[in-house]
Amino acid sequence: MHHFSYRDGLLHAEDVPLTRIAEQVGTPCYVYSTATLTRHVRAFADAFSGLDAMICFAMKANGNRAVLRLLTGLGAGVDVVSGGEMALALAAGARADRIVFSGVGKTAAEMTAALEAGVHQINVESEPELEALDAVARGLGTRAPVAIRVNPDVDAATHHKITTGKAENKFGIEWTSARRVFRRAMTLEGIALKGIALHIGSQILDLAPFEAAFLKVRDLVALLRADGVTVERLDLGGGLGVPYRHGDNAPPPPAAYADVVRRTVGDLGCALTIEPGRAIAGNAGVLLSRVIYRKEGVTKAFAIVDAAMNDLMRPALYDAEHEIWPVREAPRDAERALIDVVGPVCESTDTFARDVSLPPLVTEDLIAFMTAGAYGAVMANQYNGRPLVPEVLVDGDRFHVVRRRPTMEEMGSLEDTPPWLE
Known part of the structure; x- marks a missing residue:
């Protein structure tokens, strides 16, 4: 059992709509219940x-x-x-x-x-x-x-x-x-x-x-x-x-x-x-992401999202499949189509789902990768110069950023240039 559900057409974490977290924290981010x-x-x-x-x-x-x-x-x-x-x-x-x-x-x-x-x-x-x-x-x-x-x-x-x-x-x-x-x-x-x-x-x-x-x-x-x-x-x-x-x-x-x-x-x-x-932690968390582009290929369609394999490694490491829920609930009679959901990293393994049946996804749509509370943020890295994503803890109708997104300056703060390259 988990506490992520649709209310009034929006996916909520407990009593908090995920749209509110996306607006205030940005995407991608992890959300825990x-x-x-x-x-x-x-x-x-x-x-x-x-x-x-x-x-x-x-x-x-x-x-x-x-x-x-x-x-x-x-x-x-x-x-x-x-x-x-x-x-x-x-x-x-x-x-x-x-x-x-x-x-x-x-x-x-x-x-x-x-x-x-x-x-x-x-x-x-x-x-x-x-x-x-x-x-x-x-x-x-x-x-x-x-x-x-x-x-x-x-x-x-x-x-x-x-x-x-x-x-x-x-x-x-x-x-x-x-x-x-x-x-x-x-x-x-x-x-x-x-x-x-x-x-x-x-x-x-x-x-x-x-x-x-x-x-x-x-x-x-x-x-x-x-x-x-x-x-x-x-x-x-x-x-x-x-x-x-x-x-x-x-x-x-x-x-x-x-x-x-x-x-x-x-x-x-x-x-x-x-x-x-x-x-304990698996379905207590989701990875919240936003569609950057919808790309129509010759043989298939792609939803390119702002989360990537460095944020959620399980699909690339284990061929894991996470359910993907649109944050805005689709009508019951909405047409569904097969689409690949992929990230922006320059690797073919940066693919979350292939030929998954979803309602139409367009630019700026929010989606949630479900059951991402275990082996998600803890395995994340900064590949391709991508900052670690924030983590958010929800409690009832309140939420708090429990790990913020680092700045580019903070990401580079552990590195140093040798004097001969100055």
Whole structure:
């Protein structure tokens, strides 16, 4: 469910018409709904009620400081994958003891920062990382709270670029090596082993892969405990998907996902960590854009819009398809035609939709790319000298620019000319 709907012929974010945001902020821009973010984080909290479970928002989905402040104010923790994300989460008001530090390539500096901050847990993904973290912790005179991420070799049945739980993926400890690595961790002075972590992928629309992975973890817990290895926590990752297009298979709701957790590992006496990202932020945001030109080709028509692949990378990276809604509602009997919706960047991959059926679009029309709240603004860049787009948070009938568009001077402020070119 989301809080974007037509009222009086105009698409609204909660009680704010998107035309008003376009007029005051300009396009392109991201627009987020407080009501949707709130509803989704509470849906996960309610689903896991009665379990010792911490819901940690996967910050890589949306790193805006206002969004993080909203979610952590509702009780969510944060899952981070870099020192930069950790610093931003702390600056947004996240409690260090509710931060999980994931990621395959943590540096010694990042490990040090995490230990000094007092994070809840560091998820270790390889033997070299385990040894490096042990050395860093001993150097600081402390012990690192660790969960070891295992790779259960489970096919998440998702896009090959966002699967993380197969043996050929770079993530986690290979399944057959897990017991040996856990036993090694128990011998290291700088490691306080807490438990097991896993994450099998993203945009998963079926509960079967989760159940298969969790059952394998259940078996591993029994084996490790028989070896005398501590297993107090299970970090089950995230990955629950969202519907991107009308007619897509509906993903399971958080309550059904939680039922799988209860049925497979809920009786093991472990504290649980759940790390949804897309499922919380995905359809809580849209990318608002304006048509620059309508171009009639020999074989097809194009709507050239002011948003581009640098603003929303998912179509170029993953062949993702976002529904496109005109901001002005078309009459029910309006004729529709096939059109390509493309951006202005000088790349053929700067294409949002091919042969999509839409009402007539002309210059200055506003459109919204739906379900753009996750992996949208956070992946944006300045390719072609295009400024990062603003982000706007709506709450009822009010809105605020929570990240403004930088000036060209600000974009170039990190560069410097060597003296010999002056």
